[in-house]
Amino acid sequence: MDLTTNVTGLQLRNPTILAAGILGSTASSLKRVMRSGAGAVVTKSIGVVSREGHPGPVMIKTECGFLNAIGLANPSYHEFKSELEEAKGEVPVVASIFGRNAEEFEEVALGLIEAGLDAFELNLSCPHAEGYGASLGEDPNAVENITRAVKKAVNVPVWVKLPPLTNIVKIGLAAQRGGADAVVAINTLPAMAIDIESRFPVLGNISGGLSGAAIKPVALKCVYDLYAVLDIDIIGVGGISSWRDALEFIMAGASALEIGSAVYEDRGVFRHISDGIARYLQERGCDLEDIHGVTVR
Amino acid sequence: MIPMHAEITQVVNETPSARTFFFDSSLGHIPGQYVMVWIRGVDEIPMSLSYPNAITVQKMGEATTALFKLGKGDSFGIRGPFGNGFSLEGNSILLIAGGVGAAPLGSLAEKAKSNNIKVKTILGAKSAEELLFKKRFDNAGDLMITTEDGSLEYHGLATELVDEEDLAKYDAIYSCGPEKMMFKVLNIAEGFDISSRVQFSLQRYVKCGLGLCGTCCIDPSGLRICRDGPVFRGDQLIGTEFGQYMRDASGKRVKL
Numbered sequence: 001m002d003l004t005t006n007v008t009g010l011q012l013r014n015p016t017i018l019a020a021g022i023l024g025s026t027a028s029s030l031k032r033v034m035r036s037g038a039g040a041v042v043t044k045s046i047g048v049v050s051r052e053g054h055p056g057p058v059m060i061k062t063e064c065g066f067l068n069a070i071g072l073a074n075p076s077y078h079e080f081k082s083e084l085e086e087a088k089g090e091v092p093v094v095a096s097i098f099g100r101n102a103e104e105f106e107e108v109a110l111g112l113i114e115a116g117l118d119a120f121e122l123n124l125s126c127p128h129a130e131g132y133g134a135s136l137g138e139d140p141n142a143v144e145n146i147t148r149a150v151k152k153a154v155n156v157p158v159w160v161k162l163p164p165l166t167n168i169v170k171i172g173l174a175a176q177r178g179g180a181d182a183v184v185a186i187n188t189l190p191a192m193a194i195d196i197e198s199r200f201p202v203l204g205n206i207s208g209g210l211s212g213a214a215i216k217p218v219a220l221k222c223v224y225d226l227y228a229v230l231d232i233d234i235i236g237v238g239g240i241s242s243w244r245d246a247l248e249f250i251m252a253g254a255s256a257l258e259i260g261s262a263v264y265e266d267r268g269v270f271r272h273i274s275d276g277i278a279r280y281l282q283e284r285g286c287d288l289e290d291i292h293g294v295t296v297r
Numbered sequence: 298m299i300p301m302h303a304e305i306t307q308v309v310n311e312t313p314s315a316r317t318f319f320f321d322s323s324l325g326h327i328p329g330q331y332v333m334v335w336i337r338g339v340d341e342i343p344m345s346l347s348y349p350n351a352i353t354v355q356k357m358g359e360a361t362t363a364l365f366k367l368g369k370g371d372s373f374g375i376r377g378p379f380g381n382g383f384s385l386e387g388n389s390i391l392l393i394a395g396g397v398g399a400a401p402l403g404s405l406a407e408k409a410k411s412n413n414i415k416v417k418t419i420l421g422a423k424s425a426e427e428l429l430f431k432k433r434f435d436n437a438g439d440l441m442i443t444t445e446d447g448s449l450e451y452h453g454l455a456t457e458l459v460d461e462e463d464l465a466k467y468d469a470i471y472s473c474g475p476e477k478m479m480f481k482v483l484n485i486a487e488g489f490d491i492s493s494r495v496q497f498s499l500q501r502y503v504k505c506g507l508g509l510c511g512t513c514c515i516d517p518s519g520l521r522i523c524r525d526g527p528v529f530r531g532d533q534l535i536g537t538e539f540g541q542y543m544r545d546a547s548g549k550r551v552k553l
Contacts, residue, residue, distance in 0.1 A: 029519040058504050060299060066507070
């Protein structure tokens with residue numbers, strides 16, 4: 001069964017993509033994920049200067065998913081360029097980037113472009129770093145301006161990763177106006193946990209983002225709403241851990257799927273999901289295009 | 298899992314720079330596994346279990362300095378045990394421990410002895426007073442001591458005694474300590490063509506402990522110290538970053 005997927009002009013061997021922030025800090029790790037079957041990989045978010053990230057705990061498993069506040073730890077685009085060069089391999093590599101404003105986004109994009117990457121994903125949605133991510137992503141003007149600046153600077157597809165806001169369609173439209181080739185929905189939801197013995201917030205950063213099974217229905221609704229309105233590709237992400245989850249997202253309008261937390265239970269999740277999708281399509285004698293957005297009427 | 302609340306029941310000054318913190322619950326674990334220790338309001342750090350209910354810590358940075366201020370009745374949070382731990386094999390084993398690297402090997406020595414496995418330990422430290430778990434290794438079998446300042450027994454590095462051993466006669470070899478020491482041990486083991494028989498416990502910047510964030514992956518395999526390790530066999534480490542460099546908290550490469 002052919003699962004070749006075209007997303008923003010990139011040919012993916014299957015629609016599963018490693019989500020940003022998971023196993024994406026080094027070329028070696030990205031390549032190991034490629035070997036495990038992903039159709040594309042997204043790097044850890046990279047910025048202008050190196051950051052050590054928040055104090056720990058930076059990630060904990062909860063009964064319904066994961067809480068994280070890594071804090072945009074990254075070695076800066078200067079250092080990361082060589083990792084990107086080494087990461088080039090069997091599938092497309094997408095660089096996730098972040099900045100405080102359009103100028104910083106542009107600087108990082110230009111700094112990395114020579115490494116020969118296949119697309120950029122703009123992190124306008126990280127919920128746990130002040131002045132970055134969702135702080136910008138909730139402002140349609142900022143989203144449009146940043147997207148436009150990066151689009152103007154580079155000649156590869158630009159994806160915009162959105163925060164899970166109630167007005168996500170407004171933000172998605174802003175990204176589209178700015179020239180985005182795709183939106184990626186959604187990032188983690190703002191969340192926290194408290195240790196009742198010590199009464200401390202568990203995350204070193206007090207709060208962070210919730211990922212995993214708990215957010216799947218939220219993400220699905222966002223994809224559904226975006227597909228009804230946008231003309232550009234939508235990449236679904238949020239709590240996908242099985243081929244059934246993946247099919248739901250495709251039916252809601254996602255052209256491809258990013259997978260993150262599910263790697264915890266199963267490093268082979270990419271292959272397992274694509275095999276499951278293939279089986280489903282084969283049994284019903286249809287292809288990906290037949291079911292893409294089929295639920296959105 | 299939310300970190301477990303662990304109350305300190307006893308603090309033992311093992312050496313001038315290392316302390317053992319016993320806490321109020323015993324964790325079923327394989328020697329070589331680690332826990333994420335949360336010093337509230339400061340940071341969370343990975344620590345080998347030195348007993349089912351204790352960690353042995355050297356004062357190094359902000360988090361360990363804060364931990365050293367805690368005493369009996371104080372508490373910290375614990376997630377784990379995590380990682381693979383040492384795989385106990387054969388009838389005769391050699392342990393090679395350097396400095397506070399002896400922490401996970403003490404309980405391995407005791408487990409081996411209780412399984413009737415013959416244990417020999419080469420224990421090295423800067424000076425006699427810095428030797429960690431001397432008694433535990435001595436009780437478990439043969440013990441050879443090296444000190445860099447010559448204050449006890451052999452004057453020199455642990456690897457100098459390893460160099461004089463016929464490594465081929467051991468069914469399995471276990472090493473934990475400074476990476477330069479372990480790298481030398483790997484080189485010596487390669488000379489005997491037995492690198493797959495040596496198990497090394499690696500130290501890297503571990504952040505999530507869950508195998509997700511990717512901070513602790515080693516080149517070029519991409520294996521995660523926190524989940525695929527921290528124990529690796531020598532043949533998994535040949536031609537890798539082991540002995541050459543590691544990455545800091547930001548992910549930047551730092552030469553060893």
